[in-house]
Amino acid sequence: MNENSTHSFFKNTKGFWEETPKEFHNRGFLFGDGLFETMVFENNMIRFSDYHQERLVMGCATLQLNTSQLSDIAEIERLLINNGFQGVSKRIRWNVYRSGQGKYTPVENGIQETLQISAFSMANPLKSKAAFSSTFRVPSTIWSHCKTINGLHYVMANLERIEKSLDEIILLNDKGYVSEAGSSNIFWEIEGVFYTPSLESSCIAGVSRRVILEKLKDLGKKVGEGIFLKTDLMQAERVFTSNVTGICMIENIEGNTFKTSGLPPELFMLFK
Template structure:
């Protein structure tokens, strides 16, 4: 049985009901993080909490000082243990404005909600079959002060996912008002050309992904050059590889964009390095 933690009340997941006046439900008034579980432990949690708290501050949710990495680490581990998740898993941590009010809130105080689910693999596994992608043209992502955070209002990603399904593609890439390609419906974007990694800069409006940051750091440590730069459709057509990153899947390689085909050598190498990094992290915790 899986359990959730609704602002310090732990109940079975199937028994959860939304309280009347929930601002998260009514208005998408909050931020969230998707956190990978390995060996029953949330990984990269400090960076997730940092981004979540910065996002809450940006939308003027007042967060208590005790909402720290340690605070949420204890509660996520407790929930994993109670839900029987001892290896791979997924955690969604939400931070919402407390109930009450309409567009004008009655309070800016915060409440949290944690849910966990098992995933099939403990390690990050590179997809066997590459994704087929194209560019989403119906809507653009705005470059503004909220663009780098994971907000509860995800309609842009939902519409891109539906459009991809209608076109019988695996995903669509989202761009900004100036034509720069930012990300997919659920992941950050990396392009590989001549052994060099390119990824959109945060100033372009892409999500400040925790896995994006880790891949950049891993690449630099292993003498792979990385540049944050504007990526245009023509850059995709001359690339050797394209891969996507997010906290849950790790790295997902793209095999095709329109008529262009891609390799996955760099994606394979970085997936190996990613698992090595977290295995070493676990060993250090056990010493």
């Protein structure tokens, strides 16, 4: 197999994984009616596997999807090993969408699943130039914390990032509070206290966000989850983002410069 190519698997109605899709015009494609997990496969295991499984199940409950036939992580790990991916690091996207057709109104609440396996790269450790989006906001919904297939506000925000020659873009929610970055959660530090927007800010319930918060508390660090204004973040000494690929320091946001070293090394080790 070419290690840089993307490989796909599709789970059929009998519960077997195949490399050929049975239906292209599914509800995920037509309506964005589903969820996904982005995961790292390394040392023949999926990193933070329990947290990914838990988040996906919770997301399915929010979207009223029946999870009785949902795969578990161990099954996906076996599939990867049996198809020649053992001993390599891969980025795995696990897509779960509502089965059946219908129009906006679903005719059933079962699930279908696909996997996309691609090359994995660690996070860029430093992003030099960031700014707040002046055009797009994260909408507040009961599924804002879920990783839904419909991510147009992230797509459009990252187009704005490219147009403005930024390395990172930061999003506010529709009430004007800090929510998240273009593809990651955001944290900042002020006088030894670490802050991050709460889920009430419409940010994604990131797996990396969860493990970082747990590690900070294990280290005895003070942590503040809450609703914050842009001015709160701009008072920070350090700002960093996190997603499945790791932690990235932000050097400058709209002319404000931040420290890019000094984070507890234990945070970076979470992603090694």
